[in-house]
Amino acid sequence: MHKGMVIRKNEYHDSVFLMRVAKRISEQEGILQAVLFMGTEKNKGFLAEIGFTAGELAPASPGDLILAVEATTPEILTDVLKNMDGWLQPEPGSGTAAAVRSLDEALTRLPRANLAVISVPGFYAAREAQQALERGLNVFIFSDNVPVESERALKEYARERGLIVMGPDCGTAIIGGIGIGFANVVRRGPVGVIGASGTGIQEFTCLVHQAGSGISQAIGIGSRDLSDELGGISLLCALEALEKDNRTETIALLSKPPGPLALSNLLPKILQCQKPVVVCFLGGKKEPAPPDRLFQQARTIDEAVALAVRNVQGQLPPDFSSTAGDLEVLVSRERRAMNPSQRYVRGIFAGGTFCYQAQQIFNDAGLAAYSNAPIAGNLRLSDPLQSKEHSLVDMGADEFTAGRPHPMIDSRQRRERLLAEAKDPMVAGILLDFLLGFNSAADPVGELAPAIAEAKGEFKKRGGFLSVVASVCGTDGDPQSLCEQVARLEAEGVVVLPSSARAARFAAMLALQLKGGLSDVR
Amino acid sequence: MSDKFKELLEQGPQVINIGVQDFAANLQIQGVKVVQLNWVPPAGGDREMMDLLDQLL
Numbered sequence: 001m002h003k004g005m006v007i008r009k010n011e012y013h014d015s016v017f018l019m020r021v022a023k024r025i026s027e028q029e030g031i032l033q034a035v036l037f038m039g040t041e042k043n044k045g046f047l048a049e050i051g052f053t054a055g056e057l058a059p060a061s062p063g064d065l066i067l068a069v070e071a072t073t074p075e076i077l078t079d080v081l082k083n084m085d086g087w088l089q090p091e092p093g094s095g096t097a098a099a100v101r102s103l104d105e106a107l108t109r110l111p112r113a114n115l116a117v118i119s120v121p122g123f124y125a126a127r128e129a130q131q132a133l134e135r136g137l138n139v140f141i142f143s144d145n146v147p148v149e150s151e152r153a154l155k156e157y158a159r160e161r162g163l164i165v166m167g168p169d170c171g172t173a174i175i176g177g178i179g180i181g182f183a184n185v186v187r188r189g190p191v192g193v194i195g196a197s198g199t200g201i202q203e204f205t206c207l208v209h210q211a212g213s214g215i216s217q218a219i220g221i222g223s224r225d226l227s228d229e230l231g232g233i234s235l236l237c238a239l240e241a242l243e244k245d246n247r248t249e250t251i252a253l254l255s256k257p258p259g260p261l262a263l264s265n266l267l268p269k270i271l272q273c274q275k276p277v278v279v280c281f282l283g284g285k286k287e288p289a290p291p292d293r294l295f296q297q298a299r300t301i302d303e304a305v306a307l308a309v310r311n312v313q314g315q316l317p318p319d320f321s322s323t324a325g326d327l328e329v330l331v332s333r334e335r336r337a338m339n340p341s342q343r344y345v346r347g348i349f350a351g352g353t354f355c356y357q358a359q360q361i362f363n364d365a366g367l368a369a370y371s372n373a374p375i376a377g378n379l380r381l382s383d384p385l386q387s388k389e390h391s392l393v394d395m396g397a398d399e400f401t402a403g404r405p406h407p408m409i410d411s412r413q414r415r416e417r418l419l420a421e422a423k424d425p426m427v428a429g430i431l432l433d434f435l436l437g438f439n440s441a442a443d444p445v446g447e448l449a450p451a452i453a454e455a456k457g458e459f460k461k462r463g464g465f466l467s468v469v470a471s472v473c474g475t476d477g478d479p480q481s482l483c484e485q486v487a488r489l490e491a492e493g494v495v496v497l498p499s500s501a502r503a504a505r506f507a508a509m510l511a512l513q514l515k516g517g518l519s520d521v522r
Numbered sequence: 523m524s525d526k527f528k529e530l531l532e533q534g535p536q537v538i539n540i541g542v543q544d545f546a547a548n549l550q551i552q553g554v555k556v557v558q559l560n561w562v563p564p565a566g567g568d569r570e571m572m573d574l575l576d577q578l579l
Contacts, residue, residue: 014544063562101560115537117537119545128561132540142542164530175534217531439548
């Protein structure tokens with residue numbers, strides 16, 4: 001194995017571009033690993049962990065670009081490192097960025113701009129956001145790792161000036177029918193949604209679309225907005241806006257459970273809203289609140305969709321009426337060819353919220369599961385790389401994405417994990433999620449399909465059967481096409497269910513049946 | 523309710539994109555007016571120099 005690196009002084013490229021280039025390099029013959037990123041302390045820490053020395057890393061500053069490669073031969077290594085300019089060529093059709101160097105210059109080019117979308121490294125994001133707010137722009141901050149005190153200062157500043165800060169760590173919004181960040185192409189309609197999680201918003205908006213309704217606005221508020229430190233500043237701003245928005249007839253609110261102080265402050269305000277509000281605090285309990293036709297609570301995202309769609313259409317969408325009995329038939333069919341040693345389910349998630357929701361569904365069914373991101377009452381995996389018993393793993397968590405692409409962009413790590421799980425003869429089921437839409441991988445199912453076939457083949461050889469269940473979050477309007485992605489999975493013998501919650505219920509039911517328990521999975 | 527946020531919801535976004543260029547490209551595909559800022563880390567990423575520059579400007 002041969003390792004080497006190149007540092008280019010004062011050269012910046014955005015993180016998504018760099019991930020894509022690193023992926024292309026990794027796919028070359030003889031390349032074991034390739035990372036391409038800016039020389040921040042965190043990134044240098046990652047390179048130190050994989051064996052680069054302090055002396056090699058010392059010259060790199062946060063404003064410098066690093067390409068680090070492990071290759072099978074010194075010749076391949078040299079060739080890759082020498083071709084830095086070639087790798088960094090813009091992709092065909094990507095266009096070239098106009099040479100706009102400052103926010104003020106950008107504003108002279110687009111004087112009616114009303115939103116700054118910020119996705120620079122977290123270290124710089126608050127500074128850029130403050131400058132945008134000072135110029136009267138609303139702000140969408142995709143970046144994470146923004147200090148909580150900076151987030152609070154930005155949100156308070158915005159509130160005083162009639163602006164909103166969506167984020168930090170905001171993956172998705174749909175504003176006036178336009179998808180921002182990782183968003184799907186959905187119909188416009190009367191359902192408004194406010195969400196602390198990007199994948200949660202994606203799932204909700206796609207399911208509302210599948211149910212025949214549509215989205216007025218989807219407003220991301222960032223993962224920490226409902227914490228006690230933030231108190232739901234952006235949530236309240238969004239709620240007030242949607243209450244007055246003529247297009248919005250009902251409002252859904254998706255988040256992990258708020259902090260206790262934030263909740264006691266927010267709940268009375270939510271209860272006062274003059275439009276029906278569906279609240280889904282994933283992983284939490286239902287809040288004690290007076291029965292009220294305007295305040296409804298859901299345990300899962302698909303339940304929140306059903307309530308919201310019923311609020312605007314008067315009845316539940318037909319596809320939402322399938323029962324535990326329907327799933328049971330599917331589970332029994334999948335179990336038929338399994339051998340007695342197969343007992344456990346392994347979830348390998350791209351969407352952190354889906355991992356979280358699946359854990360809740362397992363808990364509600366009386367099943368304990370291990371996770372690298374356990375919810376209250378679950379067990380932490382001592383080694384995130386090594387599953388135990390039932391394991392539900394968030395592959396988008398920091399330990400998997402430091403220095404490596406997020407699974408929504410590149411499935412390599414999920415592919416490797418799937419093949420590793422297939423070596424464990426005690427595994428009975430694999431639970432997967434796929435996310436389509438703007439900015440996601442061009443063919444997420446295609447990247448995993450060969451590994452699914454290989455994993456299923458391993459079990460067949462051993463005289464068993466591997467059940468693979470998946471959900472695909474997307475629509476036929478998305479660049480990747482839901483219909484084609486689902487068809488590809490079904491061709492590999494995957495059970496494809498219409499929501500992440502339903503796929504998790506299937507997996508929980510499989511686990512219960514293998515344990516000989518009751519199929520009480522709702 | 524806030525005017526500028528209300529305007530954004532009613533009129534739809536016109537965007538200044540600071541960072542990931544794919545975000546700008548996918549907004550343009552949807553017919554949105556976007557200006558991409560050719561962003562580089564201020565002061566080469568040197569925090570002290572950045573603070574100093576902010577004070578001067």
